[in-house]
Amino acid sequence: MTNNSIEKFQDPGLPEHIHRKADHDEKAAKTAERQVAILFLLSAVGTVLAIGSYIFMPQDVVIFIPIMGDQNAAQLFLGLGIAMATFFLGMGAVHWAKTLMPDTEVVAERHEFRSEESDREDFVATVKEQGGSAGLGRRTLIKRSLGLAGGLAALTPIVMLRDLGPQPKKQLETTSWEAGTRLVTDPGDRPIKPSDLEVGAVAQVLPALKDGEERTLENIGKDAVLLIRLNPSEFNLDSERLSWTHDGIIAFSKICSHMGCAVALYEQQTKHLLCPCHQSTFDVTRAAKVIFGPAARPLPQLAITLDSEGYLVAKQPFTEPVGPSFWERNTK
Amino acid sequence: MSQKERIIGGVANYVDERTGAAKWLNKNLKKVFPDHWSFMLGEVALYSFIILLLSGTFLTFWFDPSQRDVIYNGSYMPLQHVQMSAAYASTLHISFDVRGGLLMRQIHHWAALLFMAAIIAHLLRVFFTGAFRKPREANWLIGVGLVTLGIVEGFLGYSLPDDLLSGTGIRIAEAILQAIPVVGSYIAFFAFGGAFPGHVFIPRIYTVHVLLLPGAFLALITIHLMLVWYQKHTQYPGPGRTEKNVVGYPLMPVYMAKAGGFFGIVFGVTAFLGAVASINPIWLYGPYTPGQISAGSQPDFYMGWLDGLVRMSPPIETHAFGHTISWNILIPGLIVPGILFTGMALYPFIESYISGDKREHHLLDRPRNVPNRTALGVMSLTFIMVVLINGGNDLIATHFHMSINQIMWMSRIGVFILPPLSFVITKRICLSLQRADRDLVLHGRETGRLVMLPHGEFVEVHEPISAEKAWTLTSHEQPKAIPHVSEDANGVAKPKSLVNKLRSRMSTANAEQRPAATATEAKELEGGHH
Known part of the structure; x- marks a missing residue:
């Protein structure tokens, strides 16, 4: 049997329309009409509920709803009212359309979008003729200077965005920490003595403010430091990094070296620091070496020591930029 | 009269x-519109956009888009006398001291989630049924633009209250800007008006969120709908439906009532959610400060896949010649999403190139009849699901007492293995479903009635299916593969032979089909013995 003689199934055409009960039974139509009216009335009740609870419901009543928990009654009933008003208005309209409006399927013709061949030719001719009369193709000087002018004009809006902000300069590389800056509690701004921290404890600290200085979020975003106290024997550090600690107390930038979130989760058992944003995990005993997750660099360590009064201070500024990487960053 | x-x-x-x-x-x-439940998905997106405009306008009357420091003095006791930005304080004011304010905030947020969910569902419907084919490629591109803008708009929107959770999201966005090679730190400093967080990003993203992007949405949605109107809606195949007609109901009155009513239903559902289901309770998070964070920080779902990609990225950075390139941010944050969205935008053109099909299409495909496309769609979905699950790995770990490291490794491996696997499985399922269709047409449907034949054999009686059903199951096109021709008739090698070879191979894979049943076969079976 050749391919040609294979007979395909034929399109039987639109199936016969099946009439709804309401189409021929006046009683059913009346019922449908009543149903639509009931839906619309429910919507009206919703509006009354909404406006009523807006005006009369006290704002401080809290009611308990199973699963949802405590809810502010005024917000709840206002919302339920609006929900009823709109939902049943919609249901009424849809029910009306489905039961009483004509449901005979209508067939409309579709036409290919491609124009008649003659129209297409005329169009091309017009473009050639009209466009050609401008002479853009011939007058290359105009074409090139137009391109130059147009391209340059588009530069202005870009250049004018320049004053959106200052240049970064060294701001990404520096923090407020200097040699001798005291570590103070956050919140509270109290200087800290080693005896304030028990072994296993962790504290968030900031650099003490100089006179007349105010704490800004920009500074906190770079200066936040975590102070952790371990048993000195638990450290696994080279001699330089060990000298940056004091009696088991070690300090790291709290700003994640991955994307700048606050590395706030400390696991006392394993001595791991975990960033809640992307789960980068740092080993405190090994100078915050990355042991898991997307961070590529350890958290910068802050060298600390004691000042003459016995308070913890920074021995030196951070030796590398804190926070996420950037193009100009020049240290591994 | x-x-x-x-x-x-x-x-x-x-x-x-x-x-x-x-x-x-x-x-x-x-004007006639065909009727199908799946055509409502785009409608849901449109209506939630209108709800967003209405509820958003309400919120702007009280929201103060400013990072000016204020001391909170409203009726929410736990934050009394706390220093915070005016943006956060005014959001608290809307939530606790404006009647219906919390409701509107929650309606706005729920509508945003519904908007994105509906867009994605609509996009999948359009993809799997092939509605993007000629002449509708432009509308597909507009749709891809809308989903991209929707992600940005949603992110900016939930960042406006300046609470601890949203500020963390902004911090991550800043890190992505900062990671762009060469100009990154400049872009970040220009965007934030200096060092992070600065005092200008809330007013800036406010303008983008309430003016720039809604304007773009309005323009794109208008063109999107005008094209649907002008090109007439696609329809599913079936008896009486052809490439040359539209079968459905007229705009007036049926569609006016149905569409208008459906808007009411969508609004009602959103208002119900806003009334009973708490969402983004910013008063529990506290004002933003870069030194603090809450555990289980999660973006909204349409950002979750990006977050999951960032989480699973290996820790790679390049340090060379005094510069740093953060591949651990660039790859998951910009490169992979860029490839995904570009691929999505170009798909109609790629498919048309592979199949060589340049004709207009107004009849939709049943997904099983286009196994390759369906498999590709499921493959992409699988990829997104794996990375989305990884975006919630911390919550999964705490809720199901699992090891976060294991979940992360499972997703890292799964993201490479599961998508191709799901491609193969989906394709096989599609071909099996085609075979099942063929069986159904040729042998009829199973009636469940057992008959004992004289010699003792039991058989189930099959009943022939209707002519309408037979037509629906067999009327689809069965494309032929484009053969690979490496030389022309004179034996001269064709240029770009490799490209042609690739195209022909992909076209062969694309054309893999089980033959649809024909009337001839049905007659032969009838004449013979079962």
């Missing part, structure tokens, strides 16, 4: 004498 008819006539006359619109209106009020 009744009173009513006179009034309608008068209005119609007034309008027509000034616009000449009678002919156009008459034609368009009778």
Whole structure:
């Protein structure tokens, strides 16, 4: 049997329309009409509920709803009212359309979008003729200077965005920490003595403010430091990094070296620091070496020591930029 | 003429004498729209957009888009006398001291989630049924633009309250900007008006969120709908439906009532959610400060896949010649999403190139009849699901007492293995479903009635299916593969032979089909013995 003689199934055409009960039974139509009216009335009740609870419901009543928990009654009933008003208005309209409006399927013709061949030719001719009369193709000087002018004009809006902000300069590389800056509690701004921290404890600290200085979020975003106290024997550090600690107390930038979130989760058992944003995990005993997750660099360590009064201070500024990487960053 | 008819006539006359619109209106009020539940998905997106405009406008009346420091002094006791930005304080004011304010905030947020969910569902419907094919490629591109803008708009929106959770999201966005090679730190400093967080990003993203992007949405949605109108809606195949017609109901009155009513239903559902289901309770998070964070920080779902990608990225950075490139941010944050969205945008053109099909299509495909496309779609979905799950790995770990490291490694491996696997499985399922269709047409449907034959054998009686059903199951096109021709008739090697070879291979894979049943086969079976 050749391919040609294979007979395909034929399109039987639109199936016969099946009439709804309401189409021929006046009683059913009346019922449908009543149903639509009931839906619309429910919507009206919703509006009354909404406006009523807006005006009369006290704002401080809290009611308990199973699963949802405590809810502010005024917000709840206002919302339920609006929900009823709109939902049943919609249901009424849809029910009306489905039961009483004509449901005979209508067939409309579709036409290919491609124009008649003659129209297409005329169009091309017009473009050639009209466009050609401008002479853009011939007058290359105009074409090139137009391109130059147009391209340059588009530069202005870009250049004018320049004053959106200052240049970064060294701001990404520096923090407020200097040699001798005291570590103070956050919140509270109290200087800290080693005896304030028990072994296993962790504290968030900031650099003490100089006179007349105010704490800004920009500074906190770079200066936040975590102070952790371990048993000195638990450290696994080279001699330089060990000298940056004091009696088991070690300090790291709290700003994640991955994307700048606050590395706030400390696991006392394993001595791991975990960033809640992307789960980068740092080993405190090994100078915050990355042991898991997307961070590529350890958290910068802050060298600390004691000042003459016995308070913890920074021995030196951070030796590398804190926070996420950037193009100009020049240290591994 | 009744009173009513006179009034309608008068209005119609007034309008027509000034616009000449009678002919156009008459034609368009009778415009036919095909009916199918899946055509409502785009409608849901449209209606939630309108809800967003309405509820958003309400919120702007009280929201103060400023990072000015204020001391909170409203009726929410736990944050009394706490220093915070005016943006956060005014959001608290809306939530606790404006009647219906919390409700509107929650409606706005729920509508945003519904908007994105509906867009994605609509996009999947359009993809799997092939509705993006000629002549609708432009509308596909607009759709890809809308989903991209939707992600940005949603992110900016939930960042406006300046609470601890949203500030953390902004911090991550800043890190992505900062990671762009060469110009990154400049872009970040320009965007934030200096060092992070600065005092300008809330007012800036406010303008983008309430003016720039909604304007772009309005323009794109208008073009999107005008094209749907002008090109007429696609329809599913079936008896009486062809490439040359549209079968459905007229705009007036049926679609006006149904669409208008459906808007009410969508609004009602959103309002119900806003009334009973708490969302983004910013008063629990506290004001933003870069030194703090809450555990289980999660973006909204349409950002979750990006977050999951970032989480699973290996820790790679390049340090060379005094510069740093953060591949651990660039790859998951910019490169992979860029490839995904570009691929999505170009798909209609790629498919048309591979199949060589340049014709108009108004009849939709049943997904099983286009196994390769369906498999590709499921493969992409699988990829997104794996990374989305990884975006919630911390919550999964705490809720199900699992090891976060294991979940992360499972996703890292899964993201490479599961998508291709799901491609193969989906393709096989599609081909099996084609075979099942063929069986159904040739052997009829199983009736569940068992009959004992004289010699003791039991058989199940099959009943032939209707002519309508047989047509629906067999009317689809069965494309042929484009053969690979490496040389022309004179034996001269064709240029770009490799490209041609690739195209022909992909076209062969694309054309893999089980043959649809034909009437001839059915007759032969009838004549013979079962």
